[in-house]
Amino acid sequence: MATAISTSASGHSRAALREPLWVKAIVFTLGIGFLSLFLVLPLVAVFTEALREGLHAYFASFRDPAALSAIRLTLVATAISVPLNLVFGLAASWAIAKFEFRGKSVLITLIDLPFAVSPVISGLIFVLMFGLQGWLGPWLRAHDIQVIFAVPGIVLATVFVTFPFVARELIPLMQEQGNDEEQAALLLGASGWQTFWRVTLPNVKWALLYGVILSVARAMGEFGAVSVVSGHVRGKTNTVPLHVEILYNEYNFVAAFAVASLLALLALATLALKTALEWKIQAARPSLEPTAVEG
Amino acid sequence: MSIEINRIHKSFGAYQALKDVSLNIRDGELVTLLGPSGSGKTTLLRVIAGLEEPDAHPETAIRFHGEDVRETQIGSRQVGFVFQHYALFRHMSVFENVAFGLRVRPRRQRPSKLAINSRVHELLKLVQLDGLAGRYPSQLSGGQRQRVALARALAIEPKVLLLDEPFGALDAKVRQGLREWLRRLHDEIHVTTILVTHDQEEALEVADRVVVMNAGRVEQDGTPEDVFHRPQSEFVMDFLGRVNVFHARIEDGRAWWDNVPLDVPGRFDHGQGQAHVYIRPHELEIELQRNGHPAIEANVTRINPAGAVAKVGLMSAAGRDIHVDIPLERLEVLALRPGDRVYLSPRKARVFVPEYVI
Numbered sequence: 001m002a003t004a005i006s007t008s009a010s011g012h013s014r015a016a017l018r019e020p021l022w023v024k025a026i027v028f029t030l031g032i033g034f035l036s037l038f039l040v041l042p043l044v045a046v047f048t049e050a051l052r053e054g055l056h057a058y059f060a061s062f063r064d065p066a067a068l069s070a071i072r073l074t075l076v077a078t079a080i081s082v083p084l085n086l087v088f089g090l091a092a093s094w095a096i097a098k099f100e101f102r103g104k105s106v107l108i109t110l111i112d113l114p115f116a117v118s119p120v121i122s123g124l125i126f127v128l129m130f131g132l133q134g135w136l137g138p139w140l141r142a143h144d145i146q147v148i149f150a151v152p153g154i155v156l157a158t159v160f161v162t163f164p165f166v167a168r169e170l171i172p173l174m175q176e177q178g179n180d181e182e183q184a185a186l187l188l189g190a191s192g193w194q195t196f197w198r199v200t201l202p203n204v205k206w207a208l209l210y211g212v213i214l215s216v217a218r219a220m221g222e223f224g225a226v227s228v229v230s231g232h233v234r235g236k237t238n239t240v241p242l243h244v245e246i247l248y249n250e251y252n253f254v255a256a257f258a259v260a261s262l263l264a265l266l267a268l269a270t271l272a273l274k275t276a277l278e279w280k281i282q283a284a285r286p287s288l289e290p291t292a293v294e295g
Numbered sequence: 296m297s298i299e300i301n302r303i304h305k306s307f308g309a310y311q312a313l314k315d316v317s318l319n320i321r322d323g324e325l326v327t328l329l330g331p332s333g334s335g336k337t338t339l340l341r342v343i344a345g346l347e348e349p350d351a352h353p354e355t356a357i358r359f360h361g362e363d364v365r366e367t368q369i370g371s372r373q374v375g376f377v378f379q380h381y382a383l384f385r386h387m388s389v390f391e392n393v394a395f396g397l398r399v400r401p402r403r404q405r406p407s408k409l410a411i412n413s414r415v416h417e418l419l420k421l422v423q424l425d426g427l428a429g430r431y432p433s434q435l436s437g438g439q440r441q442r443v444a445l446a447r448a449l450a451i452e453p454k455v456l457l458l459d460e461p462f463g464a465l466d467a468k469v470r471q472g473l474r475e476w477l478r479r480l481h482d483e484i485h486v487t488t489i490l491v492t493h494d495q496e497e498a499l500e501v502a503d504r505v506v507v508m509n510a511g512r513v514e515q516d517g518t519p520e521d522v523f524h525r526p527q528s529e530f531v532m533d534f535l536g537r538v539n540v541f542h543a544r545i546e547d548g549r550a551w552w553d554n555v556p557l558d559v560p561g562r563f564d565h566g567q568g569q570a571h572v573y574i575r576p577h578e579l580e581i582e583l584q585r586n587g588h589p590a591i592e593a594n595v596t597r598i599n600p601a602g603a604v605a606k607v608g609l610m611s612a613a614g615r616d617i618h619v620d621i622p623l624e625r626l627e628v629l630a631l632r633p634g635d636r637v638y639l640s641p642r643k644a645r646v647f648v649p650e651y652v653i
Contacts, residue, residue: 184383188450191399
C-alpha cells in the first residue's frame with residue numbers, strides 16, 4: 001500500500017516537472033535551426049564549393065606555389081608567436097596569480113587589450129610604429145630592416161592578437177589553486193626552479209595546452225591585423241586567410257574554398273581537442289577542493 | 296631544537312598582525328598557539344617558518360638553537376610545515392608526495408632510490424597509511440590527507456614541526472582521534488612542535504604549554520592547567536571554556552555581586568568603582584533555601600540533563616541569563632523544575648577590575 005502511494009506520488013511529480021511537448025518542440029527546433037543555419041550550413045558550403053569540380057581540382061589548389069607559400073608563412077608565424085605567448089602567458093599569470101604588486105590590475109587590463117581593440121587598428125598601430133613613415137621608420141631603414149610588408153610585421157601582428165589566450169586560461173586556475181603547494185615545496189627544500197617544474201607546471205598543464213590550442217587556431221586564422229601589415233605580396237607576405245581573400249576576389253572559387261577548407265578543418269580539429277581537454281580539466285577539478293567531511 | 300622569538304612586529308599595510316611578540320620554546324616541547332581568528336597566531340607561525348618576513352625592528356630575532364635564522368633560506372631552515380588545507384601536491388601519488396622533500400635535494404645529499412623508498416614506507420607506516428602509497432590526494436579522506444601532509448613534512452627530518460590548524464577542516468570525531476594520535480606521535484619522536492588552533496579543547500588537551508594570543512599580542516603563556524585555572528586576563532578567562540559574566544561594584548576593597556561579597560585580587564582597597572565577575576558554570580552552587588550564606592535569587596528556566604552533567608539555565612532577578620552545571624545526582628536531589636525559585640552562591644569567582652577604573 002505504502003509503496004503504491006509513494007510510486008504514484010513520485011510519478012505525479014515527474015509529470016509535473018515535464019514540459020509540454022509543444023514547448024520542447026519549439027525550443028528544440030529553435031536551437032537546432034539556429035545552429036544549422038549559422039554553423040553547420042556554412043561549414044557544409046565550404047566543402048561543397050571546394051569539391052564542386054572534383055577531388056582533382058581540390059588538390060590542385062594546394063599545388064599552386066602561392067598557396068604553398070601562404071601555408072608556409074602561416075606556419076612560420078604560428079610557430080614563432082605561439083611559443084612566445086606561451087612563455088609570456090605563463091610568466092604573466094604566474095606573476096598575477098601568485099604575487100601582490102602595484103599595477104596588477106593595469107597588467108590584467110593590458111592583457112585583455114587585444115580582445116578589446118579591433119585587429120585592424122592594432123595592425124595600423126604597427127604600421128605607425130614600424131612603417132617607413134613611422135616612429136622607428138628612419139632607424140629601421142638605416143639598419144636595413146624591413147618590418148612592415150614583410151614577415152616580421154606579420155609575426156608581430158600575430159603575437160599581438162594572440163597574446164591574451166594563454167594568460168586568460170591560466171590566471172583564474174592559478175588564482176584558484178593558490179600558493180600553498182608552492183610554499184609547501186619551498187619549505188621541503190625545493191629551489192624555485194624545481195618548484196616551478198615539479199609543482200606549478202604540472203598543476204596547470206591541461207589549461208596551458210588549452211590556451212595554446214586556442215592561440216594556434218587564432219594565429220592561423222587571423223585576418224584583420226595581418227592584412228594591414230602584410231601588403232599582400234603574393235608568394236611572399238600572404239598568409240592562408242589573405243590568400244583565400246585574393247583567390248575569392250579573383251573569382252577563383254574552387255581554389256578559394258579549397259584553401260578555406262584547410263582553415264575549416266583546423267577549426268574542427270581545434271574543437272575536438274578543446275572538448276577533449278575540457279573533459280581532462282573537469283576530471284582533474286574535484287581534487288582542487290579539500291574535503292571537509294570524512295569519507 | 297629550541298626556538299627563541301624576540302620582539303616580532305608584523306604589519307600588512309595599515310593592519311598590525313603582530314605587536315611585539317616574544318616567545319621561548321624549549322627543545323622537544325609541544326606548544327599550542329591558541330586564539331580567535333585575527334589574533335595573529337597563524338602569522339606568527341608563518342614568520343617562524345619564513346613564509347612571512349617580520350617588520351624591521353632593531354631587537355627582532357628568530358633563533359633556532361641560538362642561531363638567528365632570519366637570513367636563512369626558507370628551504371634550509373629544516374622546518375616541517377603542515378597547512379590547514381593540506382597543500383598536498385595534487386598530481387602526485389601519496390608516495391611521491393612524501394618522497395618530494397628527499398627527491399629535490401642536491402645530488403650529493405640525495406639518498407639513493409632504495410633509501411628513499413624505505414624511508415617513505417617507514418613514514419607511511421608511522422602515519423598508518425602504508426597501504427595507500429599509490430593513491431592520489433583526491434582519493435583520500437580529509438584525515439588521511441592530513442596524515443600524508445604530516446608524513447611529507449617529517450620526511451626531511453625537520454628540527455621544528457609547525458602545524459597550522461591541522462585539524463580545522465575535519466569533523467569533530469576525526470579531530471579527536473587525530474589529536475590523541477598526534478600527542479602519542481610527539482611522545483615518540485620528540486620534535487619541537489608548534490600547533491596553531493582556535494579550538495581551546497584541542498589546545499588544552501594536546502599541549503605541554505599553551506600560548507593564548509589576542510589582537511596580535513600574547514595574553515598568557517603557561518601550562519594548560521595554568522591558563523585554564525589561573526587566567527591572567529579577562530580575555531583568557533572568557534576565551535577558555537564557558538563562563539558567566541556579571542557586573543559588580545567595588546566598595547571598601549571588596550567586589551559586590553548584588554549582595555554577595557567577593558574577594559578582589561591585588562590591591563584595590565581604595566575607592567569605589569565597577570568590576571567584572573567571571574564564574575564558570577560548575578562553580579555555582581544551587582540551593583533551594585537560603586542557608587545563611589550570601590546568595591542571589593534566580594528562577595530556573597530550562598534543565599538539560601542530557602550529558603555528563605546537567606545544564607541548568609536560570610534567570611536572575613536582574614534579568615540576566617545564568618548557566619550552571621550540576622552533577623546529575625544533585626539534580627535528582629534538588630528535583631528542580633522550570634519556574635522554581637532558587638539561590639545561587641559561587642564556590643569560586645574571579646574579579647577583574649578594568650584598569651581605567653580607580
